Amino acid sequence: MNYWLVKSEPSTYPWDQLVKxxxxxxxxxxxYAARNNLMAMKKGDQVLFYHSNEGKEVVGLAxxxxxxxxxxxxxxxxWVVVNVVPVEKFPKTVTLAQIKGDSRLKEMALVKLSRLSVSPVRREEFDIIVGLAHD
DNA sequence: GCCAACGTTGGC
DNA sequence: GCCAACGTTGGC
Structure with missing residues (x-):
């Protein structure tokens, strides 16, 4: 089981559209880097859904x-695609500011490689974010 | 709207 | 194959 984070601009493809x-x-x-990550995704992998530009926050789990x-x-x-299904809209979104402010999350690709639209997430990071989303 | 970061393109 | 120029992304 692997964990990922994908970015989407809400004006292009918001979380609510995935749900719909x-x-x-x-x-x-x-x-290419994002494509390689897409190709590494396995069925059942968990995907954090992040809204870039507007919101700048993790809004749900797919x-x-x-x-x-x-x-x-x-x-x-x-080029390749994957399909994703929504799992849960987070009760509380996790903002980029929160992630940047948490020393345990500072090494995330989201922060370090801000332009990468599909990035791997470590198990620990995933758990922390899901925890924050249910705080 | 600006600008930094970074990927891509194209001339040499 | 190097590197400058350019385009795009995304935070602020």
């Missing part, structure tokens, strides 16, 4: 429902 659709295809990734397959929106190149 029941299952979302995570398309449009055009970055789960990989289908492992990587070719991105139908890619006209050229070897």
């Amino acid at each position: 659709e029941k299952e979302g295809m995570w398309d449009g990734v055009r970055n 789960e990989v429902s289908k492992e990587h397959y070719p991105d139908p929106t890619a006209k050229e190149g070897d």
Whole structure:
């Protein structure tokens, strides 16, 4: 079981849309590091859903429902998508400011590699964030 | 809206 | 293959 964090701009694909659709295809990734992470995702992996730009907070938990397959929106190149399903909307969102202010979370890729849209999360980090979300 | 970080492109 | 220029992302 692995843990991930994906970023989406609420104006493009907010959490509520994933809930409405029941299952979302995570398309449009055009970055090699992010793609490699998508390809490493396994069915059942837990995925933190982060709103970038507006909100700047982790809003919910999703789960990989289908492992990587070719991105139908890619006209050229070897890009992939995964499918995710919503698991839980967090009772309390976890803001970027909270994450930056927590010494245990300072090493997160979210903080260190702020432009990476799909990043791995360590088990400990995942547990801490889920804990904060239910505080 | 600005700017820093960083990935990508293209000239040499 | 190096590196400058440029584009994009995302925090502020």
